[in-house]
Amino acid sequence: MANRMRIAMAAVGLLLFGLALGAYAQTPAFHDIRPGYGVTAIGWLSDYHPPLRGTPGDSRVYILDSGVPGGTLYVQGGTHGNEIAGVMAATILVERAIPTVGRIIVVPHGNNANVDYNDGYRSGVPSYVTIEVQGGVPRSFRYGSRRTNPAYEAEPDPDIYVSPDGGVHEGNEIRNLNRVHPGKPDGTLTEQIAYAIRQLLIEENVDVAIDLHEAGVNSRLANTLVAHERALEAAVYAVLDLSAQGLHFNLEPSRQEYRGLSHREWGDHTKALAFLTETANPGQTDEYTAPDVVNDPKNPLHDRVGRQLAAVRAIVDAAVLLGAPPVSYEGVPTYADLVRDGLGPWLNAPTAQP
Amino acid sequence: MRNAGTVLLLSTLLVGVLAAAPAMAALEAPALITSAGQSPGALMVRVLADQAGVANVYDATAGLDQLAGAKSLIIVVGASMKGLGAAGIDVDQEFARIESLLVEATSRGIPVVAMHVEGAPRRGSTSDDLSVLVLEYADHAIVRADGNEDGFFTRLAEEHDVTLQLVERTAEAGAVLKTLYGN
């Protein structure tokens, strides 16, 4: 009896373990994102590439449609899960933006398969950051990694990775979403994520696509706007607009040799004007031993998010000025708003004010 | 009535322009805008010049031919190895092209405006060497202040008797151009 009981319990245990494993393998990570009134539909990347469904690479797609004819803006955070200013800027768009002309499509976690993994790319960074919102309530956001969790890829990294259009990279870059564009429908998980994004850009007729990143504070890329050559003119206007607001952004044209990167491949493979932004993240800075990725005195998160959102606005305005179909929105904090208030008041609170 | 109004408006504008004209003779358009170093700074200056109403011809790799019709020369300094690579020119060729433009402009009495508008991130040995070359021939220089924190441009301007105007923001260089061209 006791033995039979033990065996039965072991069997149940095994079954539960198996179910848990199955669930683990088949569920993409969910995040604390609280869509606001602007969001009219929520989909998945797998809507654009069905094999992604039920994999850790699937990710939420938020559609904000004004109902007024115009263009389509695509904003992506979390290509690199450790570059959280982009994730938070995208999150604020989902929670606060109210489109008034055209549509905005937001994917806060471009690579959702890197959010639960620390690749050791930089040490001393947390796996979560916490922001206090209205009423003193904490909200937590994942601090992921640069590359896809290797547990989610079927094959070990090759010695050398050649991107679909011939970019040659170190082997582990096969798990770096920003080296594998435009992706492959039957490729690795990371390549399939890139493929789904490319399909989204094409099927949704995206006019302007922006990939939000961060770099180390002493990196030459910090506070930089990169633009595909078709988008360069708009990028010049955007940088000058940002400059007039007192925000210095370096301008970096995309080059032919940047194969596999979003600004290169989105611009080459879709009709979108492709841009990539970079702010200065203390968490990616070799010289910092104990980086504070939220409250760093020089580059606090709210400042970086303000820069990202200012860049998105300046890019859209410039593209429209130069002839892209119109997109407009309100409700999103300006750089000055975020410097004044911090992030808390601009993220949705769990309840109405007490 | 409409004609009289137009004439009145025009003369008011003219008086305004004359009153606002700086003591120094204004530079004349069209300006040839080129890059020294192939960074995107020259493209930014082209947009600023357009906005300031300065008629211009923009060619990042302009040669002497393009200087033929120009009444002023704006050289925007900023070295980008990738930009040079994309343009298919090496550093020596870039120095030679810029020097030939400067020599020709000087011999023809075409005023030269040196600009460095991308700030501290666009300082570096190649950029600095190009600035040394261009400031030697320049009449005016417009520099974003964070690119002059070590006084590099101040010293060069003093040495070569160049009128130096510092701006805090790249976008403000447009207003300086507007004034220089008497627009």
Ligand SMILES: [Zn+2]
């Ligand atoms: Zn990145």
